[in-house]
Amino acid sequence: MDQWAHVNRFAKNHPLEKCIVAVVTMFLVLLWDKPIFHGIILLGMGAATVIGAGIPFKIYLKYISIPFVFILMTLLSIILEIHSDNRGYIYAIEILHVFVGITHESIGVAVGLLFRSIATLTCLYFLAMTTPMQDIIYLLEKIHCPSIFTELMVLIYRFVFVFLNTARTIYYAQSTRLGYKGFYRSLKSLSTLSSVLFIKAYLQAKALYQASLSRGYQGKFYGLVNNKLLNVNRLIGIIILEIGLLILGGLSP
Numbered sequence: 001m002d003q004w005a006h007v008n009r010f011a012k013n014h015p016l017e018k019c020i021v022a023v024v025t026m027f028l029v030l031l032w033d034k035p036i037f038h039g040i041i042l043l044g045m046g047a048a049t050v051i052g053a054g055i056p057f058k059i060y061l062k063y064i065s066i067p068f069v070f071i072l073m074t075l076l077s078i079i080l081e082i083h084s085d086n087r088g089y090i091y092a093i094e095i096l097h098v099f100v101g102i103t104h105e106s107i108g109v110a111v112g113l114l115f116r117s118i119a120t121l122t123c124l125y126f127l128a129m130t131t132p133m134q135d136i137i138y139l140l141e142k143i144h145c146p147s148i149f150t151e152l153m154v155l156i157y158r159f160v161f162v163f164l165n166t167a168r169t170i171y172y173a174q175s176t177r178l179g180y181k182g183f184y185r186s187l188k189s190l191s192t193l194s195s196v197l198f199i200k201a202y203l204q205a206k207a208l209y210q211a212s213l214s215r216g217y218q219g220k221f222y223g224l225v226n227n228k229l230l231n232v233n234r235l236i237g238i239i240i241l242e243i244g245l246l247i248l249g250g251l252s253p
Contacts, residue, residue: 001128002132013130013228013231014229017231020239021241025242025245026124028245034253036253042115053126055130063129071118078106079109081101089101090107137153159205166204
């Protein structure tokens with residue numbers, strides 16, 4: 001994702017433009033509880049990311065499908081209802097003298113939450129896949145966000161990649177030795193990977209911190225100066241777009 005944030009068609013645009021589009025649109029999604037409006041935002045932000053920014057559809061679909069497991073688990077807890085009688089259920093089963101099933105109301109709530117969640121995700125992924133991290137840090141510094149917050153963001157962002165690279169290296173090493181051939185061998189290899197992963201990631205993070213100290217780190221990371229120009233015409237167009245979405249959200253059924 002970090003690679004695509006640097007090479008997409010919107011990478012050279014000022015980060016404020018992209019931040020306004022993502023944040024204001026996400027606010028409108030949370031403001032209006034209307035699945036049709038959420039569907040329009042979902043398609044629009046997806047098209048802006050894939051067609052506008054030039055992110056390959058397969059890559060976009062791969063990343064946006066990652067949170068789906070957690071969304072589906074949440075929806076499952078919402079769509080299932082428990083009552084002492086079976087009135088109002090579309091389908092229900094009896095367990096220990098109580099009925100567990102689904103109703104028209106629970107399906108409606110789950111569908112609405114699904115569309116709202118995906119629409120919110122498309123807004124976040126638009127910002128994440130079109131805006132490099134240093135541009136986001138630049139914006140946070142401009143609005144005088146506490147430096148401790150921005151420094152933690154930089155460190156966590158870096159350590160996520162350290163963690164993933166360490167896991168990938170261990171997994172490849174185990175795979176070359178047929179560590180995942182068979183169910184029981186796979187379980188053993190996975191448990192070994194889990195136990196070693198945090199230790200190796202911690203050691204690499206510690207080495208990174210020591211390397212930063214040796215290069216004069218004093219609690220603040222310095223990056224390249226942002227020299228991207230804010231396009232006034234584009235900014236006016238974005239404001240008009242968001243006002244149009246606000247009106248559309250109010251008129252949607």
